[in-house]
Amino acid sequence: xxRYILKRFGHGIIVIFGxxxxxxxxxxxxxxxVKVMLPLxxxxxxxxxxxxxxxxxxxxxxxxxxxxxxxxxxxxxxxxWQHRPAMTIVLEKLPLTLALAFLGIGLAFALSIPLGxxxxxxxxxVSDRFTVFISLIGLSIPQFWLGLLLIVVFAVQLRWLPTSxxxxxxxxxxxAITMALPALARLVMIVRSSMIDELNRQYVxxxxxxxxxxxxxxxxxxxxxxxxxVVTLCGWELIRAVAGYSVVVETVFAWPGLGLTAMxxxxxxxxxxxxxxxxxxxxxxxxxxxxxxFVYTLIDPRLKLA
Amino acid sequence: xxxxxxxxxxxxxxxxxxxxxAQAQEIVIALGSEPTTxxxxxxxxxxxxxxxxxxxxxxxxxxxxGTLLPGLAAAEPRLLDSSSWEVKLRPGIxxxxxxxxxxxAVVYSIKxxxxxxxxxxxxxxxxxxxxxxxxxxxxxxxxxxxxxxxLLSRLYWMKIVPPSHSKDAKFAEKPVGTGPYRFVRWxxxxxxxxxxxxxxxxxxxxxRKVTYRFVSDPGTRLAGLKAGEFDVITNLLPEFKDxxxxxxxxxxxxxxxIILHADAGPTKDVRVRQALNYAVDKKALAEGLFxxxxxxxxxxxxxxxxxxxxxxxxxYPYNPEKAGALLKEAGAAGVTVEVIxxxxxxxxxxxMVEAVAAFxxxxxxxxxxxxxxxxxxxxxxxxxxxxADAIFVVSSNELMDxxxxxxxxYKAGGIGSSNTDKELASLIDAARTExxxxxxxxxxxxxxxxxxxxAYFVWLLNIEDVYxxxxxxxxxxxxxxxxxxxxxxxxK
Numbered sequence: 050x051x052r053y054i055l056k057r058f059g060h061g062i063i064v065i066f067g068x069x070x071x072x073x074x075x076x077x078x079x080x081x082x083v084k085v086m087l088p089l090x091x092x093x094x095x096x097x098x099x100x101x102x103x104x105x106x107x108x109x110x111x112x113x114x115x116x117x118x119x120x121x122x123x124x125x126x127x128x129x130w131q132h133r134p135a136m137t138i139v140l141e142k143l144p145l146t147l148a149l150a151f152l153g154i155g156l157a158f159a160l161s162i163p164l165g166x167x168x169x170x171x172x173x174x175v176s177d178r179f180t181v182f183i184s185l186i187g188l189s190i191p192q193f194w195l196g197l198l199l200i201v202v203f204a205v206q207l208r209w210l211p212t213s214x215x216x217x218x219x220x221x222x223x224x225a226i227t228m229a230l231p232a233l234a235r236l237v238m239i240v241r242s243s244m245i246d247e248l249n250r251q252y253v254x255x256x257x258x259x260x261x262x263x264x265x266x267x268x269x270x271x272x273x274x275x276x277x278x279v280v281t282l283c284g285w286e287l288i289r290a291v292a293g294y295s296v297v298v299e300t301v302f303a304w305p306g307l308g309l310t311a312m313x314x315x316x317x318x319x320x321x322x323x324x325x326x327x328x329x330x331x332x333x334x335x336x337x338x339x340x341x342x343f344v345y346t347l348i349d350p351r352l353k354l355a
Numbered sequence: 356x357x358x359x360x361x362x363x364x365x366x367x368x369x370x371x372x373x374x375x376x377a378q379a380q381e382i383v384i385a386l387g388s389e390p391t392t393x394x395x396x397x398x399x400x401x402x403x404x405x406x407x408x409x410x411x412x413x414x415x416x417x418x419x420x421g422t423l424l425p426g427l428a429a430a431e432p433r434l435l436d437s438s439s440w441e442v443k444l445r446p447g448i449x450x451x452x453x454x455x456x457x458x459x460a461v462v463y464s465i466k467x468x469x470x471x472x473x474x475x476x477x478x479x480x481x482x483x484x485x486x487x488x489x490x491x492x493x494x495x496x497x498x499x500x501x502x503x504x505x506l507l508s509r510l511y512w513m514k515i516v517p518p519s520h521s522k523d524a525k526f527a528e529k530p531v532g533t534g535p536y537r538f539v540r541w542x543x544x545x546x547x548x549x550x551x552x553x554x555x556x557x558x559x560x561x562x563r564k565v566t567y568r569f570v571s572d573p574g575t576r577l578a579g580l581k582a583g584e585f586d587v588i589t590n591l592l593p594e595f596k597d598x599x600x601x602x603x604x605x606x607x608x609x610x611x612x613i614i615l616h617a618d619a620g621p622t623k624d625v626r627v628r629q630a631l632n633y634a635v636d637k638k639a640l641a642e643g644l645f646x647x648x649x650x651x652x653x654x655x656x657x658x659x660x661x662x663x664x665x666x667x668x669x670x671y672p673y674n675p676e677k678a679g680a681l682l683k684e685a686g687a688a689g690v691t692v693e694v695i696x697x698x699x700x701x702x703x704x705x706x707m708v709e710a711v712a713a714f715x716x717x718x719x720x721x722x723x724x725x726x727x728x729x730x731x732x733x734x735x736x737x738x739x740x741x742x743a744d745a746i747f748v749v750s751s752n753e754l755m756d757x758x759x760x761x762x763x764x765y766k767a768g769g770i771g772s773s774n775t776d777k778e779l780a781s782l783i784d785a786a787r788t789e790x791x792x793x794x795x796x797x798x799x800x801x802x803x804x805x806x807x808x809x810a811y812f813v814w815l816l817n818i819e820d821v822y823x824x825x826x827x828x829x830x831x832x833x834x835x836x837x838x839x840x841x842x843x844x845x846x847k
Contacts, residue, residue, distance in 0.1 A: 084733045088399065088479065089748065090763035092770060095479055102474060131391045132398075141543065197574055205582045212579040213570055215545050303570040305389075305544030313388070313571070318730075 057342070061335035068331045072324055073116055077109060082129050082318040103129060120328070128322040130314065135325035138310065143329060145215065146306035149298065150290035152221060153228025157236055158283050160229075165240020165279075166267060172245055180237060187234030192294060196227040196301035213303035224302040228294055232286040239282050243275040250274075276348055284341035291337075292330050380845050381564040382586040382828060384838065385576045389569040393541065394527040395514035396468045399476040405589070406547055406567055408837045410451075411514035411532035414442060414461070415507050419833040419842065421660030421755055423507055427456065427515055427533065429493070434790060437502045438485075442510075444493040448556045450517040451537040458489040463518040465497065480512045480754065502788040504795050508662070508754045535560045535841040544569075549840070560841035580823045586845075587830070587838070591823040592702075593646035599823035604648050605832035606658050607820040611707055611749045613694065613813040614764060616742045617774035621692055626685040628810035631692070631745075632671035633678035634718040635711055641816055644703045644710065648821050652814035655803045656750055656760045660834045663757030663786070663799030668807045670814065678718040691721040694745040697732035701749040707815060708747045742773045745813075755835065757799045758787060765806055774811050 083100045091099075100106045104115075119126060125135040168180035203223060204212040211220050247253065248271055256266045295308030303309070307326055314322040345352050390403035395411045416426030425431055429443040448456040465487040468475050475481075483503040488496045499506060520531045530538045535557065536549040547567040551560055568585065570576045576588040577595050588599075596602045615622040615631065622628055641649040650658075654671060657664045682688045692715065696708035705726055712722035727735065736746055748771055750760045763769045767780040779802055786798035806812070820836055830843040 080730055081733075084730060084737070089736075089750070090759055090770065091479060133391075145544070197578070200575065200578045205578050208582060212582050212584055213575045214568060300572050301575055303568070303572065303575055305569070309571070 054339070057339050058335075061332075061339070064335060065328060065331040069120065069324060069328050072327045073113065073320075076318075076320045076323060077112075080318045080320065081105075082320060085318040086129065116324075120324075125325040125328070126321050128314075128319055128325075130317040130319040130322060135322045138322060139307065139325045139329050142305060142307045142310050143333075145304060146291060146295050146299070146308060147333075149221065149224055149228055149304060149306060150287060150295060152225040153294075153298075154232055154283065154287045154290050156225060157229040157233035157286065158279075161233055161236035161240050161279070162272070164233075165237045166244055166272070168237065168241040169244035169248060170267070177241070180241065184234040184237050187230050190231070192227060192231060192297045193301050195230060196224070196298060199223045199227060200301075213301075215304060220302075220304075224298050224304050227298050227301070228290055231294075232290070236279065236282060236286065240275070240279050243278050244271060247271040247275045273348065277345065280341065280344050280348060284337055284344075287337055288334050291333050380562050381566070382562055382840070382843065382845060383566045383568060383584060384840075385568045385570045385579055385585040385588045387569070387571055387576075387590055389544065390547070392527045393530040393538070393547075394516075394521075395530065395532070396464070396473075396475055396477065396516060397527070402569065405838050406549070407514060407530060407532070408534075409536040409549060409565070409840050410530050410534045410538055411516070412534045413511050413514055414444075415511040417511060417755075417833075417835050417837075419831055421834040423511060426511070427461075428510070432497070432507065432510070435496070437790060438499045440497045440499070440506055441490070442495045442497060444495065445556070446493055448533050449554070450520070450531050450533050451552055451554070452517060452520050452531045454517040454519060454531075456515065456533050457492050458495045460515055460518055461495045462487045462489050463521075464513065464515045465495075467516065467521070468513060477512070480509055484509065502790045504786075504788070504790045504792070505662075505754060505756050505758055508756050512754065535839075536565065558841065561844045562840055565840050577823065580825060583825070586825045586828045587843070588823040589838070590702075591821040593644075593648045593821065595823070596646055596648070596821070600826040601824040601828075603822045603824050603830060603832045604819040606650065606660065606834050607818050608753055608755070608834075608836055609701070609749050609751045609818045610652060610656050610658075610760070611701070611704075611747065611815045611818065612652070612656060612764070613711065613815065614746045614748060614771060614773045615811060615813065616744050617776070617809065617811055619742070620744045621687055621690040622744050624685045624687060625809055626681045627687045627690070628813075629671065630678040630681035630685070630687075630718065631715060631720070632810050632813050633674045633681065634720070635714045635813060635815070636673040637670060637815055638673065640707060640710055644706050645816070645818065648819045649816040650819070652817050654807045654814050656752075656764060656812070656814070657757055657803070658817045658834075661752070661755045661757060662792075663761075663796060663803065665800040665803040667800070668803050671810070675714075675718050682719055688719045689721060691723055692744045693723045693725060694747060695732065695735050695743045696724065696726050696747040697729050698726050700729050700732075702818065704747065704749065711747075711813065711815070736771055739768075746771070746773070749818075753835070757802075758783075761799070761802060762787075765802060765811070774809070776805070776809065776811070779805050779809075779811075 083096055083105060087096060087099055123136060127133060128135045128138055131138060164180055168177040171177055200212050203210045210223055214220050253266055253271055256270055295306055296312055299306045299309035300312055311326050386402050386405050388402040390406055391400050392398055392403060393407060395407040413426050414428040415423055417423055427445055429445045432440045432442040435441050450456060467473060469481055469484055483499045485500050486498040490496055517531050520526060528541060535552055535555045537552045539548040539550050541547045549565045551563050573592045579585040580588045580599055591602060615628045637651040641647060641651060651670045654668045655665060694708060694712055696704060698705040708724055712724045715722045735743055736748060750764060752760045761783045764771045765779060766772055766783045767775045782798050782802040786795050789795040789798060820832060822832055824830060827846055828843055829846060
C-alpha cells in the first residue's frame with residue numbers, strides 16, 4: 050500500500066516535471082511578454098529595459114536552471130502581470146475551481162445513476178429513447194452557449210439566480226449546472242450501456258430466479274459490477290472539468306478560478322503564472338488518478354494495488 | 356467561435372427585455388478586468404485606473420470634452436524658464452486619512468514615480484520630468500529635461516499620493532487619495548467597494564456607494580446589465596446596442612490605421628498610396644462594423660480634442676473612380692499589396708482588414724491579407740529592416756497630445772513607422788521641444804498636412820467608447836475614457 054502510493058507519486062512527479070518543462074519551452078518559443086505587455090508605442094530602449102527587468106535577457110539555459118531550482122522549492126516567482134507570487138494567486142483561485150468541478154461532476158454522477166438505470170431496464174423502450182435523445186442534446190450543445198442560455202433564462206428573464214460572480218452560494222448554481230450537463234450526458238450513456246451488459250448476464254437471472262427482490266438485483270448486484278467504467282469516466286470527467294471546462298465555464302460566469310486566470314495569463318503572456326497554473330493542474334490530475342485507483346479496489350476487491 | 360457566440364446571444368436576447376431595479380444612490384459598475392494593484396503610480400492597468408480615478412486626483416484635470424484645467428493645482432502651472440515650471444497648489448485639502456495635501460505631498464509623489472528603483476510602468480508618461488522641489492507649503496517647482504511642452508498633460512496623468520500612508524506595506528491594497536470617493540473594501544476576485552468622501556473639497560457627488568465587478572465576457576456583462584445587477588458596463592459591443600436600456604457613446608482614444616511602406620514596393624508611389632485611401636469607404640466601415648459607433652478619421656492620427664489636431668485636413672473622400680485612375684496613372688493597376696493584420700486583439704481588427712482589402716480589390720489592387728497571431732504580428736510591426744507594404748494597427752493615445760503617436764508612427768525610425776521623410780521627422784522633433792503652444796500647434800498642423808498629402812497611411816476610423824447604462828443612471832461619458840462616478844447621477 051505505502052509502496053504503491055510512493056510508486057504512483059514517483060510516476061506523478063515525472064509527469065508533472067515533463068509537463069512543466071514542456072510549458073517552459075513552448076511559452077518561451079512562441080511568446081515574448083516584453084512585446085505584448087508594453088504599450089505598442091513604447092520605444093526600443095524602454096523595451097530593452099523592461100526585458101532586463103523581467104530577467105528575460107539572460108540566456109535561455111540560465112533561465113531554465115533558475116526555473117528548475119525555484120520549482121524544486123515550489124517557488125515560481127512573481128506573476129509578470131499581477132506582480133504577486135504566482136503560487137499565491139494559484140492558491141487563491143484553486144479552491145474556486147475545485148468547488149465548481151466537484152459540485153458539477155458530483156451532480157452529474159448523482160443524476161446519471163438513476164437515469165442510466167431507468168434507461169437500461171427496457172432498452173429501446175420509451176424511457177430509454179427519451180434518455181438517449183436528451184443525452185445526445187447534452188453532448189451536442191457547446192458549453193459556452195449552454196452557459197449563456199442558462200443566464201438568459203434563469204438570470205435575465207426569470208431573475209431567480211444571479212448572472213455572474215461569486216458573492217453568494219446561489220452564484221455557484223448556474224455554473225455548476227453548466228459544468229454538469231455535458232458530463233451527465235456522457236455518464237448516463239455509460240451507466241446505461243454497462244447496466245444493459247450486466248442485466249443480460251447469467252448471475253442476474255440466477256438472483257432473480259432465487260427470488261431476490263428486483264431492486265436488490267439491479268441496485269446492488271448489477272450496479273456494483275457495472276460501476277467500474279462509470280467510476281473511470283467520472284474521474285476522467287473530473288480531470289477534464291479542472292483542466293479544460295473550467296476555462297469556458299469560468300469565463301462565461303466571471304467565476305474567478307484557475308480557468309479564467311489561465312485565459313487571462315495567456316492573453317497577457319504571463320509565462321510565470323502560466324507555469325504555476327499548469328504545474329498545479331498537473332498535480333491535481335495526478336492526485337485524482339491516485340484516488341481513482343483506490344476507488345477501484347473498493348468496488349472490485351479482485352483488483353489489488355501493486 | 357467568438358462571433359458565433361455573439362450572434363447566438365444577440366438572437367436570443369433580442370426578444371427579451373426586462374425591467375430594471377433601481378437602488379437608491381448606489382451603483383454597480385462592471386469592468387472587463389480586475390485591477391492588479393490599487394497603487395495608482397505603479398502599473399499601466401485599465402482596471403486600476405477605472406477605480407483609482409475616483410479616489411485619487413491629479414494637479415491638472417480635464418473637462419469631459421478634454422480641455423485641460425487645474426485640478427489640485429490652484430492655477431495652470433507657470434513656465435519659469437525653458438525647463439522649470441512653478442505649480443501653485445490649492446489650499447486646505449486633506450487626504451482621506453487626514454494627511455495634509457501640500458507641497459511635500461506633491462514633491463514626494465513626483466519623486467516616487469520617477470525613481471528608477473520604483474520601476475513604474477507609467478514611466479513612459481513621465482520620462483522628461485527630472486526633479487521637483489518645494490518652494491513653500493503651497494508652491495512646487497518641477498524641473499524637466501529640456502523644454503517639455505506636454506508637461507501639463509503629464510501632470511494630468513500623475514496621481515498624488517499621501518507621503519506617510521504610501522510607505523505602508525499594504526498601500527497597494529488600501530488606497531487613500533484626495534478624491535470624491537474613498538476606498539472601503541477589496542474582495543479579491545469579487546468586487547471593490549468605494550463610498551462617497553464626505554469631506555471632499557470639490558463638488559459633492561450624488562452617488563453614495565459604488566461597487567466594481569469584474570466580468571471579462573461582453574455577453575455576460577450585457578446579461579448582468581439586463582438583469583439589473585449592473586448599472587454601468589464598459590466596452591459594450593456595438594451589435595448589442597439595441598438590447599441595453601441606454602447606450603452612451605463618446606469619441607474614444609483608439610485610432611485604427613494602415614501604415615503604408617513609402618520607400619519600396621508598390622506603395623512607394625504616392626499616387627498608389629492616395630489611391631488606397633480613395634478606395635476605402637470609411638462610412639461603410641463605421642456603419643457596417645461599428646453600428647455607427649465610430650467616426651471617419653479626419654486624415655490624421657488625432658481626434659478634435661487632441662493637441663495638434665488640424666481642422667483643415669480632412670479624410671480622403673470615398674472615390675473608387677479616382678482611385679482606379681490614380682493606379683492606372685502610376686502604372687500600378689493589378690499590383691499585389693500585402694496587408695498584415697491580427698485577430699482578436701482590438702475590436703473588429705480582422706474584419707476591418709478584410710473589408711479594406713475588399714475595397715482595394717474593387718479598384719484593381721490584388722490585396723493579399725495575412726492575419727497573424729499577435730506575437731507574430733508584432734514581429735512584423737516592429738521589424739525595422741523589412742517593412743510590409745501595409746500594416747494594420749490600432750494606435751491609442753491617453754495623453755491626448757500628438758507627440759506620442761506621431762513619434763511612434765509618423766516619424767522616420769519610430770517603432771511602427773514605414774517612411775523616411777526627413778522633413779516630417781524634423782517637424783515632429785521641433786514640436787517636441789517647442790514650449791510656445793501656438794508655435795507648437797502650428798508645427799503639428801504642418802506635420803499632419805504633410806503626412807496627409809504624402810498619404811503615408813490609410814486613416815480609417817476614430818472608434819468611440821461605448822457604455823451600456825441602466826435607465827436610472829444619468830451620465831455624459833468623457834472623451835478621456837475616465838469613468839468619474841462624481842459625474843454620474845441616479846434618478847428614481
